Amino acid sequence: MQFFKQTLFTLFALAGLLASSGAMAEGNPANGKTLFTASKCNQCHGTEVFTRSDRKVKNLAALEAQVRRCDSNLNTNWFDDEIIDVTAYLNQQYYKF
Numbered sequence: 736m737q738f739f740k741q742t743l744f745t746l747f748a749l750a751g752l753l754a755s756s757g758a759m760a761e762g763n764p765a766n767g768k769t770l771f772t773a774s775k776c777n778q779c780h781g782t783e784v785f786t787r788s789d790r791k792v793k794n795l796a797a798l799e800a801q802v803r804r805c806d807s808n809l810n811t812n813w814f815d816d817e818i819i820d821v822t823a824y825l826n827q828q829y830y831k832f
C-alpha cells in the first residue's frame with residue numbers, strides 16, 4: 736500500500752511538472768515542424784503565404800490565432816501545446832517575430 740501511494744504520488748508530481756512546464760514553454764519548433772509536415776496545411780495555401788510581402792499576420796499572438804483558425808478549418812484538432820509548437824515552428828522558420 737505504501738508503495739502504491741508513493742507511486743501514485745510520483746505520477747501526480749510528474750503530471751504536475753509536465754503541465755507546468757507546458758504552460759511556461761515557448762513551444763517546441765522541432766515538434767511543430769513534424770506536426771506541420773504531417774498535416775494537410777498546404778491544401779489551401781503553400782508556405783509562400785508566410786513570407787509574402789503583404790502577409791496578414793503581424794505578431795506572435797496573431798500567428799497563434801491564425802494557426803488555430805486554420806487548424807479548426809482543417810479539423811486537424813491539434814491540442815493547445817501542439818498549436819503552440821506549430822506556431823513556434825512557423826515563427827522560427829518564416830515569421831521571425
Ligand code: HEC
Nearest residue numbers: 775776778779784785790791792801802805806808809811
Ligand atoms: C481550408 C483551407 C485552409 C487550410 C487547410 C489551411 N489554411 Fe491557413 N489560411 C487559409 C486562408 C483562406 C488564409 C488567408 C489567406 C489570405 O489572406 O490570402 C490562411 C492563412 C494562413 C496564415 C497567415 C498567412 C499570413 O498572411 O500571414 C497562416 C499562418 C496559416 N494560414 C496557417 C495554416 C496552418 C498551420 C494550417 C494547417 C493547420 C493551415 N493554415 C491550413 C486557409 C487554409
